[in-house]
Amino acid sequence: MSASAPEIPGLAAPGSLRRLFTPIRGHLALCAILSALSAAAGIVPYIAVAEIARVMLENPAGAASTVWTWVAVGAAGAGLWLLLAVQSARVGHFADASLLHDLRRRIVRHLGSLPLGWFRAAGSGKVKRAMTGDLEEMHEVIAHALGQLTGAVTVIAVGAAYLFAVDARMTLIALAVLALMALFYRIAMRSMTTHMNRLIAAEARISAASIEYADGIQVVKTFGTGGRVLRRFDEAVDEHTRAFADWVAEVQYSSAMSRLFGSEMAVLAAVAATGLAFVADGTLGVADLVAFLVVAVGLPTSILPAVSAAQGVRKGRMGAANIERLLSRAPLPEPSLASTPTGHEVEFDRVTFSYDGVTNAVEDVSAVCPPGSVTALVGPSGAGKTTLASLLPRFYDVTDGAVRVGGVDVRSIPSTELLSSMSLVFQDVALLRDSVAENIRIGRPGASDDEVRAAATAAHIHDVIELLPQGYDTPLDGGGGSLSGGERQRLTIARAILSGAPVVVLDEATAALDPDSEAAVQDALAGLADGKTVIVIAHRLHTIVGADQILVLDGGRLVERGSHDDLLAHGGLYARMWAAQEGVPA
Template structure:
């Protein structure tokens, strides 16, 4: 019997809606960062304390220099002993600063490595418990973001931002305390300049989230337009539509530029104020002008002005890392919220007392399913698929074919009714055992970045080389593999390397044959192939499906004319059921689809 599958996706039956409610991406949950950091909280506290002590020690040399200048200018005749005392204090402060800085950095990076490892393990284990349907929708992008970008943002918080924030605050407090000790009016003048810098920064950042989200959206459209042009380059060149595609790219770039320009227009004055008041030159100017004025009226000693020139001028340099660190913490909170949102997704329920099926027949018992809880993608379908038979599922695009087939391996759980294997509800079977009882072959081929042999061996880890070879022979791919540069040891990438589409598909069929699973689900396995490749894959499928319980999603009806039963779906419901000849005799939907395809073929 020849089998094929539907090239069309049940888009109407599988909307982007999810079974659970999601918050908008980037919406930081309060406390998400703290909850994820709970296992390393003692390390973070210790790191913060060391960073504070290091920063306090780092200000000591500047204070020492200021005090030496004050001593020389105030009492030059007896300043020698005082100067040397402060030299020793400054040197000790510098040495202590270096030691504490190294220890703080080591502890921070140790804590970072520990929590990143812990979170990666938690994510991977949680992913193993999520329903497969989530991965077939938008799951892969979420996983990639969580495992790379979000963890990187959290790394910045632990390894860098925490120490920078703590250090900057400590420097401000320590230096500010010393300046207020030297002279209160001058300290207030310095505080006023830095306060203006903080106010300008606050104003410039008030709408940051809105503008960043707009830029991210525009950047996404640029990426989409770029991929569209790259992936469709043959069609674009063949039909001369490059101008239209490039216009979409150009529009996306212009939108990004406009979004960026709008942000710049809004913050240009406040940003300039931040740079102006946060510059060393601004502090130096204010300290010099104010100090000279106070000296002129006799309210400030020249030695005290030197102390302010030594200590206060470097304060903006200490604040800038705090500004960067604050932004890092904000990004870290967003990353933590994304990771926590992923970890909070409902896993696939596992049975408390697992049951073992008594056979491999499949039964759909009044099965209904909805993606959004409102519209039924599958509506009260009942069917029995005895062991050793082939059941074809056909129907118009959006009829619910892929949805129904995906319920069998529990890509989603049914909303109503039950699916049984060997008389046992699939929800009472351990997920690992359920998937082990099936071979799933899809149009979208998934290969590993590994050798050809290991890509086949995925079907049954631990299989020896001879078993792999026999599976490849049965899948009509052995000769192709032998012709590769290193045969079965030839490395492949995710795209299959030099293998054609049909050859990649036969490789996945070899994987399924090696597994030896008694139930086979074929979903779009050959639809995108040329006739020669399709014929080779059909021969491989014959070796895979022999004696198995087979479910086939079919679009080319002539390939499933020999099926034991055909289920005809329409708008999620079972419209017709029977063998090919019976359905043609009825003159219903199947007969009309057959006539339409035969007319096109003719």
């Protein structure tokens, strides 16, 4: 996208906005032209009123025909202003809708190509801001700020040209007032980007803390933790308050002076005072003073919206930069020559991975998970269990070594094919705002109602669904509606069963459940794992005593492997963890 957008007042600096605006630069140019013509037509009625006053004062006897001519000119200007303003708005909003539609599609498609690990690291905040706040800032620039800035420049140019024709001295005085407004405005805005970044960061912290509080409201009410739980929220609000107060303290005087000199009263006072002095010494006619009182005093009217538009442009640049950063993130590399796995054996071959390129989260881990077997990953918090499992579906790519499925490096398997061969069940349940049946059916779109019911039965959730108000047609929200945590978990297991994927990854699937729910989920997992290559991440060791092999990780390294009985007999880390959890001597 090397082509550049047309030079537009307020958008002259090259950057993200110009690059993103390239597809609609023709529409922007037309919108700018229409806005300029509309603004020029809009000032004509004021000039007509001034000329009518001059004619009536200078030659009242022969003014009739000239007055009606100016009345017609003013009326034509008003009509043309309305017509051109409507067309300019139509073109601007069309360009806005076209670009934002294109950007939303680009963002969604690009998100689909990013490594899934990026979403875990970034969370939903960056995606939400790009799809809503950042695009809204760009909407303001395209649909509103463009016309306001162009209109302000045109009004001042046309108005100043007319006033210079009447009296150059008075014109310079009026423009000097506006120049002072521009000077103080520039002083007030010189550090806007720094303050806006600080405010945005504080708002993000407030949003995150609010969500955290809302999600944990049951814990807060149950345990009465009060201020301690809300401390992060209070600190975020305090930071936002300090950021805003610091900005106000820095710009309060320059901003006040900018508003003062940009007001109609300031221009009126300057024009009236100097104009009356010139009239008194005979160097300015009364009719000419009237022209300045009508036209010059109206110039600030077009400037004030432009001031707001200029701030919108700054926000738009920040939004465009955020969108460009998102779109520039490297997608998950797809193989140039795809390979097809033979079987579904999973192999970790001397796998090493680092999040930051400095510290290895997983280091030199080798293991084979045969088809039809259950492999459990256990270890202390931060041992690398989830990281190792995340390398299998390519949430991240290994730093060194290889992860293979069916003898093929996962990097040589197209991502869609790789993910379709796996059922991933996490502790955090993700449900759609759709019916129960559709929440299960996304495991295999196109599955029949009977197949959906069969999967639900295998997941031990069918009877629960039948008791819902509308059965399988009951709509769910993102939180699962009236379903309990264990029931929501079994719903996702039904989804995985329906997919029929031969490789199953279970990440702490029962960690947050009560004993009764855990037992039901374990029964459902048994149906899911039957005949599959299963990898289980577990904190509760009693849930994996029957695993075919247990891999014990510590500090990112594989320190032990074997069956439950073998590891207990070995007396190492696993035996100590078991003793700690079960309350038995090590």
